[in-house]
Amino acid sequence: DDRELENELTQKDADARINEEKEKMEEKKNLADEATAQYFEFKRSVAKQAVNSRSGKPLAVKDIENCITNEKKKEDEVIAVRLENIKLMNKLKKRETQLKQKEELADGLHLIDFEQLKIENQTYNEKIEERNEELLKLRKKITTTVQVLTHVKEKLQFVQGENAGQREILKHVEFEVAKKRDILSRTKQARDSLRIDNVKLRKKCGLIGQEALLRDLEVRKDDTDGLNKAIEDLQNRHIELLMQVDGVRQKVDAAKVHTM
Numbered sequence: 001d002d003r004e005l006e007n008e009l010t011q012k013d014a015d016a017r018i019n020e021e022k023e024k025m026e027e028k029k030n031l032a033d034e035a036t037a038q039y040f041e042f043k044r045s046v047a048k049q050a051v052n053s054r055s056g057k058p059l060a061v062k063d064i065e066n067c068i069t070n071e072k073k074k075e076d077e078v079i080a081v082r083l084e085n086i087k088l089m090n091k092l093k094k095r096e097t098q099l100k101q102k103e104e105l106a107d108g109l110h111l112i113d114f115e116q117l118k119i120e121n122q123t124y125n126e127k128i129e130e131r132n133e134e135l136l137k138l139r140k141k142i143t144t145t146v147q148v149l150t151h152v153k154e155k156l157q158f159v160q161g162e163n164a165g166q167r168e169i170l171k172h173v174e175f176e177v178a179k180k181r182d183i184l185s186r187t188k189q190a191r192d193s194l195r196i197d198n199v200k201l202r203k204k205c206g207l208i209g210q211e212a213l214l215r216d217l218e219v220r221k222d223d224t225d226g227l228n229k230a231i232e233d234l235q236n237r238h239i240e241l242l243m244q245v246d247g248v249r250q251k252v253d254a255a256k257v258h259t260m
Helices: 002-049 061-204 211-259
Strands: none
Touching: 002 061, 061 211
């Protein structure tokens, strides 16, 4: 309440001073206007007594009035410029006062702001360092992945080349097996024919005393056994090659899956 009362008294005092200054200003303005009117009336009377230097005739009243009117306009412009200058000077003083107050207030805040900025800057630097470490780890991981991928591709190419070679070997073995089978088939047919002939000969005359026939039969039997053994070996080899090819195919499929 005391503060409100103090503010009210201060406001009333200020209003009274303002009114007093306004009255003084109005009085001075009236005096200035009166002096100005007397000044221009004096100039008008002097101008009416003046003579043109060229024609020797008195100055025309119209020209005198125009000259006085123009001078009044110039005087009004000067007054307006002076008032504007006063206003600007007052604004300048006000801004300078505000700036000085802000500077006095900022002197205590600058250090606080600086320390706060240092803390924020340190936080940002730590975050940047963390991001750099994560980026470095990611780059190392990418490098390792590229190396593994390159190794897998090289291994895949090697396995594919090895698979192609095994396929060529398999084709050759299959060709040999087919050829041996054809020989075996003809041999079996010859054997069956010889058996039939042998049976017929046995029926006609036994083998006793037929040494040449017995030797020929033994030779043919040995040849047949040898061919059967060769066919069995080729079949076993064929099975082994098929298993190798199947293993190579499984490696290729595994390498493709790893690459994906």
